[in-house]
Amino acid sequence: MKHFLCAAALATVTLTTPALADNHKDTPQASAETITPQVKTRELSGTFGGTRVNYTATIGETILTDEKGKQEAVIVTTSYVKSPRDTSRPVFFMYNGGPGSGSVWLQMGAFGPKRVAIPSDARDDGAPPYPLLDNPDSLLDVADLVFIDPPGTGFSYLTQGTDPKKYYGLQADAKAVAQVIRRWINDNGRWNSPKYLGGESYGTTRTAMVVRELEGETFNDVGLNGLILISTILDFGFGDSTPGNEMSFVANLPNMATAAWFHGKAQAPSVEAIAEEARQFAIGPYAAALLKGQDLPDAERTAVRAELARLTGLSETYLDNAELRISLPRFYKELLRDRGLTIGRLDARYTGKDYDNAGETPDSDPSFYGIDAGYTAAINSWARESLGFETSREYQSIGMVGQKWDWSLGEGWNNAFYLNVAPFIGQAMRQNSQLRVFNAQGWYDFATPFFGAEYSLKRVGIPQERLTFKYYDAGHMMYVRDEDRAALSADVRAFIRNR
Known part of the structure; x- marks a missing residue:
């Protein structure tokens, strides 16, 4: 489970962000004498x-x-x-x-x-x-x-x-x-x-x-x-990205929509409005499509892909290549790739600049080091x-x-x-x-x-x-x-x- 359990108060270490601790800091400490509480x-x-x-x-x-x-x-x-x-x-x-x-x-x-x-x-x-x-x-x-x-x-x-x-x-x-x-x-x-x-x-x-x-x-x-x-x-x-766990994609979709809306990649009257649109799509047509797997009819795939593109701000080509399943690290990198920026995991309002713009995932989390x-x-x-x-x-x-x-x-x-x-x-x-x-x-x-x-x-x-x-x-x-x-x-x- 350790691949998804670091959702800290500051969410521990994200992506390739180094831990804010020396390697020995969590080890038991010496206690030669009885400790008097300070x-x-x-x-x-x-x-x-x-x-x-x-x-x-x-x-x-x-x-x-x-x-x-x-x-x-x-x-x-x-x-x-x-x-x-x-x-x-x-x-x-x-x-x-x-x-x-x-x-x-x-x-x-x-x-x-x-x-x-x-x-x-x-x-x-x-x-x-x-x-x-x-x-x-x-x-x-x-x-x-x-x-x-x-x-x-x-x-x-x-x-x-x-x-x-x-x-x-x-x-x-x-x-x-x-x-x-x-x-x-x-x-x-x-x-x-x-x-x-x-x-x-x-x-x-x-x-x-x-x-x-x-x-x-x-x-x-x-x-x-x-x-x-x-x-x-x-x-x-919801945080388990093991292949075959479709619920992680369902749970994360509304967040992708709100982030896309904040950065001008999706349109809606308010963040509350796009969140509700994404909730209903996620728990309805999107969940149904994912659960059908390779039995998903072409017409249904086309309709789901179009709505997914509208809500997430990602291209239909990208979504097609990803089989309608967008992992979070990929989303952080892809949403603002055309601007040469990544978005934060802890807070998608934050943006960062990677070493280059060609990677699949961000170098680090700008909302952590920020x-x-x-x-x-x-x-x-x-x-x-x-x-x-x-x-x-x-x-x-x-x-x-x-x-x-x-x-x-x-x-x-x-x-x-x-x-x-x-x-x-x-x-x-x-x-x-x-x-x-x-x-x-x-x-x-x-x-x-x-x-x-x-x-x-x-x-x-x-x-x-x-x-x-x-x-x-x-x-x-x-x-x-x-x-x-x-x-x-x-x-x-x-x-x-x-x-």
């Missing part, structure tokens, strides 16, 4: 959602041990709690994805009290300095915030002698994160506070797994008020210089732990060929009558396509009346666009207030 606090204030808030910022380490008391993992959390403490306030636990991504993206880009200022219009973030600004779109006016860096991400690490298999996997990672959440709730006296859980990209996968851990424990159940999913990936069959340096500088500056966290470790914004990931759902689940964690969200909603789900998607995100998220969450077993979908005019990290950061913040704020 905790640093600062009393700060800011205006969020139009409300002035005094708050305590705390960056600290939580140490997880085995059954014999051996220290195995050091997990770093950064929390922002309104002062004076109010246990009736909601608390929102969140993380990014990868797997292997630190929480820098949501913390310094969307919901934390500070944010890094990078271009909002899909231009490269350039060179430092990158301004670190007050973030009026932070959610601190409606909830206390806890950002979690799971094992192997951010400043979190495994100690010497710890088997990575105990922490690097669907189940193992979820158990560790759930344990950190329970510890935080207990240490801060927040058992009866309203609780929200969420993440971005693989962080939405993690959310499905963690909610199973939190609400599935008979003797230590943690009830949740809401799940907040940003750039959702729950059904991984933002990474600014975020890395921001989290290191904030954590080390402003909050006083002391460490010689490098912050792993995108680490390599995903290469060691165990994608098994565990005993009783045979997911060797098909991974879908959406049923865990449905189960939690059916067993908790007040649990609601908020889903945010960018129109131009190919890492976690919006149609795939819709398909995953609209299947049988998920109560639709407690499910909210919102869409934004950017990509995977819609908050890099100023207007969408404000809109996302307002939408999540309303979701929390409406409990």
